[in-house]
Amino acid sequence: MPELPTKLKGYAHVYERAHINTDEIIPARYLNVHEEAELAKHAMEDIDVDFVKRVQPGDFVIAGDDFGCGSSREHAVWALRGAGVRAVIANSFARIFFRNAINNGFLVIECPGAVQSINTGDELEIDLAAGRLRNLTKGTESSFVPLSDFARELITAGGLLPYIQKAHGAVES
Amino acid sequence: MGMTITEKILAAHSKRECVVPGEIVNAKLDLIVCHEVTTPPAVQMLRKLGINKVFDPSKILVTPDHFVPNKDIKSAELAKQLRQWREEQGITRYYEVGNHGICHAIAPEQGHVLPGMTIICGDSHTTTMGALGTFATGVGSTDLAAALATGELWFKVPESILFELNGPLPHGVYSKDIILYIISKIGVDGARYKAMEYRGSSLRYLTMEARFTITNMAIEAGGKSGIMPVDEIAMNYVHARTSEPYELYYSDDDAEYAERFTIDVSSLEPMVALPSLPSNGRFIGEVPRVKIDQVYIGSCTNGRIEDLRIAASVMKGHKVAKGTRAIVVPATTEVWKTAMREGLFDIFSEAGCVISTATCGACLGGYMGVLGAEETCLSTTNRNFVGRMGDPRAKVYLASPATAAATAITGTITDPREFLKPESQHLLAAAESAYGQDDYLWGV
Numbered sequence: 001m002p003e004l005p006t007k008l009k010g011y012a013h014v015y016e017r018a019h020i021n022t023d024e025i026i027p028a029r030y031l032n033v034h035e036e037a038e039l040a041k042h043a044m045e046d047i048d049v050d051f052v053k054r055v056q057p058g059d060f061v062i063a064g065d066d067f068g069c070g071s072s073r074e075h076a077v078w079a080l081r082g083a084g085v086r087a088v089i090a091n092s093f094a095r096i097f098f099r100n101a102i103n104n105g106f107l108v109i110e111c112p113g114a115v116q117s118i119n120t121g122d123e124l125e126i127d128l129a130a131g132r133l134r135n136l137t138k139g140t141e142s143s144f145v146p147l148s149d150f151a152r153e154l155i156t157a158g159g160l161l162p163y164i165q166k167a168h169g170a171v172e173s
Numbered sequence: 174m175g176m177t178i179t180e181k182i183l184a185a186h187s188k189r190e191c192v193v194p195g196e197i198v199n200a201k202l203d204l205i206v207c208h209e210v211t212t213p214p215a216v217q218m219l220r221k222l223g224i225n226k227v228f229d230p231s232k233i234l235v236t237p238d239h240f241v242p243n244k245d246i247k248s249a250e251l252a253k254q255l256r257q258w259r260e261e262q263g264i265t266r267y268y269e270v271g272n273h274g275i276c277h278a279i280a281p282e283q284g285h286v287l288p289g290m291t292i293i294c295g296d297s298h299t300t301t302m303g304a305l306g307t308f309a310t311g312v313g314s315t316d317l318a319a320a321l322a323t324g325e326l327w328f329k330v331p332e333s334i335l336f337e338l339n340g341p342l343p344h345g346v347y348s349k350d351i352i353l354y355i356i357s358k359i360g361v362d363g364a365r366y367k368a369m370e371y372r373g374s375s376l377r378y379l380t381m382e383a384r385f386t387i388t389n390m391a392i393e394a395g396g397k398s399g400i401m402p403v404d405e406i407a408m409n410y411v412h413a414r415t416s417e418p419y420e421l422y423y424s425d426d427d428a429e430y431a432e433r434f435t436i437d438v439s440s441l442e443p444m445v446a447l448p449s450l451p452s453n454g455r456f457i458g459e460v461p462r463v464k465i466d467q468v469y470i471g472s473c474t475n476g477r478i479e480d481l482r483i484a485a486s487v488m489k490g491h492k493v494a495k496g497t498r499a500i501v502v503p504a505t506t507e508v509w510k511t512a513m514r515e516g517l518f519d520i521f522s523e524a525g526c527v528i529s530t531a532t533c534g535a536c537l538g539g540y541m542g543v544l545g546a547e548e549t550c551l552s553t554t555n556r557n558f559v560g561r562m563g564d565p566r567a568k569v570y571l572a573s574p575a576t577a578a579a580t581a582i583t584g585t586i587t588d589p590r591e592f593l594k595p596e597s598q599h600l601l602a603a604a605e606s607a608y609g610q611d612d613y614l615w616g617v
C-alpha cells in the first residue's frame with residue numbers, strides 16, 4: 001500500500017445513532033464467507049439496506065458514539081472497505097473495531113461532533129496531516145486529533161501484518 | 174505507584190518492571206484460541222504472506238463452535254479449513270465435533286486456562302477467561318494472524334475500573350443479574366478500552382461458572398477485559414483440571430483506577446435487559462409481562478452446567494407454555510454429558526424443551542432457533558442488538574437462566590422467584606456435592 005495521502009475527498013453517508021454495532025454493519029448470517037467482495041454486498045444492511053446501492057468508491061461513513069461495538073468480527077471492516085468506503089469518521093469507536101481497522105490499514109477518524117454538522121451527500125475533504133475535516137458543501141470546518149504515531153505507522157505500512165514483516169524482517173516461515 | 178493485576182500481567186509478558194495505562198507493549202501470548210469463523214481468514218492472510226508455520230502449536234487450542242455441526246455448505250467449508258489447518262500445523266489441543274464446545278467455555282473447562290496467562294481469541298467474549306485471573310481479550314483476524322505467526326501482540330495497556338461487589342446474592346439473583354445491573358449503570362461503552370476488575374465479598378458466593386458469566390460480558394460495556402483475583406474457589410477449579418504450574422498476580426493496594434464502583438449485591442433483584450441494548454437492564458418488577466415466543470438457554474454466557482441446573486430446578490414438574498418454545502443449548506459437550514447424567518434432560522424434555530448439541534447456534538442468529546420478524550425471545554445470551562438473533566425486527570430480552578426458565582413456563586416475562594421454591598435447592602445441593610466443591614454457597 002502506498003504512503004497515506006495527506007488529503008482525501010469523498011461524499012458523506014451519515015448515521016447519527018450511537019452504538020452502531022458490527023452485527024448491523026455485517027450481519028452474522030453472512031459470516032459463512034470472508035471474501036471482501038461478497039461481504040461488501042451486505043455492508044450496513046441491517047441499518048440501511050440501500051447503503052450499498054448508493055456508496056461510491058472513496059466515500060466516508062459518518063457516525064455517532066461507539067461505532068463498531070459488539071462482535072469482534074473483522075468482517076465489518078472488510079465489508080465497509082469492500083463497499084468502497086475510504087474512512088469512517090465518528091464521535092468515538094469501539095475498541096476492537098478501531099483496532100481491526102488500523103490493523104487493516106483502514107482509516108478511522110475520531111472527530112467528536114462532526115456528525116451533527118454533516119448531512120448525507122455533503123462533499124468532505126480530510127486533511128490527515130493537519131487533522132482538519134472540511135465540509136466543502138457547507139463551507140464548515142472542524143478539527144480532529146491526528147492518529148497516534150503507532151496507528152499511523154500501522155496504516156502507512158498497510159496494516160499489522162506488513163508492519164510486522166517490515167519491523168522484524170520476514171517473519172519465520 | 175502500585176499496579177493493577179492487569180498491568181502486572183502485561184508487564185511480566187513484555188519483560189518490563191512496570192507499565193502504565195496508555196503505553197503500547199508487545200506482549201508474549203500464552204494461549205491462542207481458534208474457532209471456525211475468524212480463524213480461516215487469519216490462516217489465509219498468513220498463507221498470502223508465505224508464513225506457513227504457527228509459532229508454537231502447543232500454545233494453540235482449536236474448536237469449531239459457531240455452526241456445529243455444519244449448518245450449511247459454506248460453514249462446512251470453514252470447518253473443513255479449520256480442521257485441515259490444525260492437522261497440518263500439528264495442533265493437538267483440538268476438540269472435534271463430538272467433543273467440541275463454545276471456545277470460551279471449553280478452554281477453561283478442559284484445563285487450558287491458568288491464572289496469570291495472556292490469552293487472545295478472534296472473538297469478543299474472550300474476556301470470559303479473565304475470571305481465572307488472566308488477561309484475556311478478543312481480537313480480529315489480522316491480530317489473530319499476527320499472533321499465530323509471532324506469539325506476540327501489541328496492546329495498549331488499559332486503564333482499569335474497579336467494581337467492588339459486596340454481600341451475598343439474594344434469593345433468585347444470579348451472577349447474570351449482577352453483570353446486567355452493572356452494564357445498566359455504566360452503559361454499553363462505560364468501560365470502553367478499559368479492564369473491568371472485580372473484587373469484594375460477593376465473589377465467595379460465586380462459583381467459577383457463575384464468575385465466567387460476569388467477565389464474559391465485559392465487552393458488552395465496551396471493556397477490553399474482565400478480571401478477578403484468584404482465590405481458593407478459582408484454584409480448586411484449576412487444580413481439578415490440570416497440574417500445570419502458574420503464576421499469581423494481585424493488584425497492589427495503591428494501584429490506580431480510572432473509576433471505582435461499589436455494588437451492594439444483596440440489594441439486587443432479578444434483571445431483564447430490554448431490546449435492543451444489553452444496557453437496557455431493569456429490575457424485573459419494572460418489566461411488563463411481555464409475551465415471549467422463544468426462550469433460549471445457552472451460550473458462552475449461561476450455557477454451563479450450573480446454568481442448566483438452575484434452569485432445570487425452576488422447570489422441574491412444569492411444562493413450557495402453549496405458544497412458547499424453549500431451546501436448551503449446553504455450552505460444551507462435557508456440559509451436555511453431565512446434564513444428561515444428572516437427569517436434567519429428562520426435566521427439560523418432559524417440559525417440552527428442544528435440547529441441542531453444544532453450539533453458538535442462535536446466539537448470533539446462526540441456526541437452532543433463529544427469530545422471525547416481530548418475534549420475541551428471552552435469552553440467556555449476552556447481546557440483544559438489532560438483528561443479533563435473526564430478523565432485525567425481532568425483539569430480544571436478556572436475563573438469567575432462572576428467569577428464562579420461569580418465562581418458558583408462563584410464556585410471558587416472569588420473575589423466577591415465583592417458581593424458585595426451597596425444594597429447588599435440593600437439586601442444586603445434590604449437584605454441588607457431585608461436583609465435589611462444598612466451600613461455596615449457591616445464590617438461591
Ligand code: SF4
Binds near residue numbers: 473533554555
Ligand atoms: S455463544 Fe454467542 S457470544 Fe458466545 S462465542 Fe458463541 S456467538 Fe459469541
